[in-house]
Amino acid sequence: MLEPSILAASLIHGLANGAVYALVALGLSLVYGVLHIINFAHGALLMAALYAVYFLVERVGLDPYAAIPILVPAAGVVGYLLHRYVVAKASRGREEAVLLVTLGVALVLENLALALFRSDTRTIETGWAFEMVAVGPALLPAAKLAAAAGALVAVLALWAVVRATDLGRAIRAVAKEREAARLVGIDVDHVFALAFAIGTATLGAAACLLLPTYYVSPQVGHGFVLIAFTIVVLGGMGSFWGAFWGGLLIGVVESLGGLFLGESLGQIGIFAIFIATLLLRPTGLFGRAV
Amino acid sequence: MNRPAIFSRSSLSRRHLLAGTAFGAAALAAPAILRAQPAPVKIGLLHPVTGFLAFSGQQCREGALLAIEAINAAGGIKSLGGAKLEPVLGDAQSKPEVGAAEVEKMNEAGVAAIVGAYASAISLATTQSAARYGIPHIVDVGVSDQIVQRGLTNTFRFCPGYGVIAKIAIDNLVALNDAAGKPARTVAIVHEESLFGTGTAQLLQKELPARGFEVVEVAKHANPTRDFTNVVLKLKALAPDIVIPANYYNEYVLLARTMRQQGVRPKAIYSVLGGAASSFKFVKEFPDDAAYIMDCNHWYDPRKAEALELRRKAEAKGLYYTYEVFLAHEAVRLLADALERAGSASRERIVEALATSSWDGHFMPYGPTRFVNGQNEGARPVNTQVLNGTIEVIFPAEFASARPVFPMPRA
Numbered sequence: 001m002l003e004p005s006i007l008a009a010s011l012i013h014g015l016a017n018g019a020v021y022a023l024v025a026l027g028l029s030l031v032y033g034v035l036h037i038i039n040f041a042h043g044a045l046l047m048a049a050l051y052a053v054y055f056l057v058e059r060v061g062l063d064p065y066a067a068i069p070i071l072v073p074a075a076g077v078v079g080y081l082l083h084r085y086v087v088a089k090a091s092r093g094r095e096e097a098v099l100l101v102t103l104g105v106a107l108v109l110e111n112l113a114l115a116l117f118r119s120d121t122r123t124i125e126t127g128w129a130f131e132m133v134a135v136g137p138a139l140l141p142a143a144k145l146a147a148a149a150g151a152l153v154a155v156l157a158l159w160a161v162v163r164a165t166d167l168g169r170a171i172r173a174v175a176k177e178r179e180a181a182r183l184v185g186i187d188v189d190h191v192f193a194l195a196f197a198i199g200t201a202t203l204g205a206a207a208c209l210l211l212p213t214y215y216v217s218p219q220v221g222h223g224f225v226l227i228a229f230t231i232v233v234l235g236g237m238g239s240f241w242g243a244f245w246g247g248l249l250i251g252v253v254e255s256l257g258g259l260f261l262g263e264s265l266g267q268i269g270i271f272a273i274f275i276a277t278l279l280l281r282p283t284g285l286f287g288r289a290v
Numbered sequence: 291m292n293r294p295a296i297f298s299r300s301s302l303s304r305r306h307l308l309a310g311t312a313f314g315a316a317a318l319a320a321p322a323i324l325r326a327q328p329a330p331v332k333i334g335l336l337h338p339v340t341g342f343l344a345f346s347g348q349q350c351r352e353g354a355l356l357a358i359e360a361i362n363a364a365g366g367i368k369s370l371g372g373a374k375l376e377p378v379l380g381d382a383q384s385k386p387e388v389g390a391a392e393v394e395k396m397n398e399a400g401v402a403a404i405v406g407a408y409a410s411a412i413s414l415a416t417t418q419s420a421a422r423y424g425i426p427h428i429v430d431v432g433v434s435d436q437i438v439q440r441g442l443t444n445t446f447r448f449c450p451g452y453g454v455i456a457k458i459a460i461d462n463l464v465a466l467n468d469a470a471g472k473p474a475r476t477v478a479i480v481h482e483e484s485l486f487g488t489g490t491a492q493l494l495q496k497e498l499p500a501r502g503f504e505v506v507e508v509a510k511h512a513n514p515t516r517d518f519t520n521v522v523l524k525l526k527a528l529a530p531d532i533v534i535p536a537n538y539y540n541e542y543v544l545l546a547r548t549m550r551q552q553g554v555r556p557k558a559i560y561s562v563l564g565g566a567a568s569s570f571k572f573v574k575e576f577p578d579d580a581a582y583i584m585d586c587n588h589w590y591d592p593r594k595a596e597a598l599e600l601r602r603k604a605e606a607k608g609l610y611y612t613y614e615v616f617l618a619h620e621a622v623r624l625l626a627d628a629l630e631r632a633g634s635a636s637r638e639r640i641v642e643a644l645a646t647s648s649w650d651g652h653f654m655p656y657g658p659t660r661f662v663n664g665q666n667e668g669a670r671p672v673n674t675q676v677l678n679g680t681i682e683v684i685f686p687a688e689f690a691s692a693r694p695v696f697p698m699p700r701a
Binding site: 003006009010013118119120121123130132139213214215255258259262263264266 | 383512
């Protein structure tokens with residue numbers, strides 16, 4: 001029934017979505033890899049970033065992509081302060097407490113958004129966002145293609161930071177062995193907060209890339225946080241390339257699921273993968289046994 | 291708006307009295323009228339003016355306010371001594387439970403009646419809440435037939451429900467297809483997930499096979515949806531002759547645009563209550579995507595001068611003249627007619643007056659109103675098609691302004 005060209009189109013479409021999922025998941029994976037905490041506030045922070053883009057576009061008249069150089073550092077600063085003065089302080093170094101604190105941050109952010117903006121669904125109109133561009137057999141909305149390309153650039157930039165800078169080396173050192181890192185003179189608390197800052201900064205970039213073809217509402221983070229957790233588990237907790245390939249795979253599964261099962265049931269595939277990973281390969285595709 | 295006028299008139303007459311001029315008699319009469327100025331009648335206007343239905347809800351509110359303005363300018367409710375209508379605005383935030391809560395507030399505010407609430411799911415909730423206080427509730431747009439099937443004596447719907455609309459839509463589709471030599475056989479339905487879309491889709495899915503059409507796909511989508519690629523790719527694979535969308539404005543526009551961009555070109559896009567198909571906003575903003583789209587929807591009788599007059603007024607206010615505007619406008623006028631005949635702002639008397647209403651002063655193609663279990667029996671939809679950048683009526687024949695173009699041209 002389904003011609004190969006339609007399957008291919010759905011596949012390419014899924015890859016484009018998956019690139020943005022990968023970016024969102026990378027932020028989450030980085031925070032887990034370094035701090036060993038599960039950041040439940042990830043979705044709420046993405047929601048906050050989406051609102052920031054929305055108001056920059058609607059009130060200031062910025063192009064959503066021109067907002068990237070503003071929002072990425074701004075999100076980073078927010079992330080740093082949030083970790084240093086809220087998450088680290090309130091949890092007093094206990095990992096299970098961190099979990100609750102990030103959950104609390106998520107609740108506060110969401111309800112704040114509800115109080116300030118009500119549960120309205122807001123979208124921006126850029127005019128060209130839904131112009132179609134041919135990619136092989138697929139036709140993609142221009143803004144979706146731009147988002148996928150932007151996400152790839154952001155992933156590579158993040159990888160370069162982690163691989164080739166002193167900060168990256170410090171982050172990796174803290175991730176591997178935090179006591180030894182402290183002994184060689186690394187300011188571990190600072191690095192923790194920086195890792196959290198980078199994780200949040202990726203959301204700033206993701207928000208700018210997403211909004212032209214998406215919407216923002218106080219609950220918008222929920223869908224992303226579930227997908228991001230699945231990706232991180234699938235790729236291997238804390239694995240950089242695991243999150244990347246996992247993101248692409250989940251994008252494709254979602255797209256093909258939507259094609260075969262319909263929009264409402266299409267997400268079943270994602271959670272089937274989540275459960276299968278936990279049962280069959282709990283370390284994930286790229287993870288190592290602890 | 292009324293207040294300053296009253297004050298200025300009364301101060302003017304007082305000055306005349308003090309001066310003891312030749313205008314004495316007139317001036318003496320004036321304060322008497324002013325003292326007799328009857329209390330305004332509070333009317334609740336309850337619509338989803340924020341949330342995903344914000345555009346439609348605001349359109350409804352504007353239409354209703356235009357009606358109140360016109361009624362007040364023409365001297366208010368005469369049987370109540372010229373009582374003015376005073377709108378009490380409510381926002382259902384596109385959510386049924388918020389709509390129900392707004393009814394409580396309106397009851398506290400002492401409204402005589404409520405006009406609302408645009409969406410089926412919201413109207414179900416608001417009519418039920420209003421019934422608890424015996425508040426007469428005119429449903430301006432909600433098309434689900436459940437609204438008038440629960441035995442609520444306070445609930446009146448002026449416009450047709452989706453049962454009647456689906457039946458007429460199918461009749462007209464069959465007529466259209468037969469006249470063209472039956473080129474269409476397969477149908478795909480794309481509908482939104484709430485009461486309105488799901489209910490409409492179920493009716494169509496049941497009726498179409500009996501009339502010689504094969505339903506090859508029924509695709510349901512969420513509100514909001516910002517990506518129809520998968521739905522459209524599936525349509526591309528199935529290549530149905532006719533695509534029937536039943537959804538709200540934003541999703542309708544995006545679906546139509548995605549279909550054209552992905553090169554999906556059925557013989558007809560034939561909407562049943564398409565959220566955008568007979569909207570001047572869609573036609574103006576995306577003329578290429580809207581071209582040849584047909585719709586079976588609420589539409590005014592173009593032979594009635596008042597309908598065209600309201601269009602002029604709405605457009606002068608910068609509004610698109612959509613079905614929300616004229617249905618809410620006429621729902622308020624239906625209420626005004628009931629108030630006039632009730633000669634009282636008591637809720638029971640208004641309910642009685644509505645139940646026995648036979649109002650023919652409206653500009654919809656319905657005939658005089660006749661309510662059976664709260665449903666206006668004469669109400670019926672009209673078929674339109676977007677042709678040459680505007681919306682033409684193609685059915686019923688009595689006031690069609692153009693001949694349908696079917697199948698739609700390729701490219």
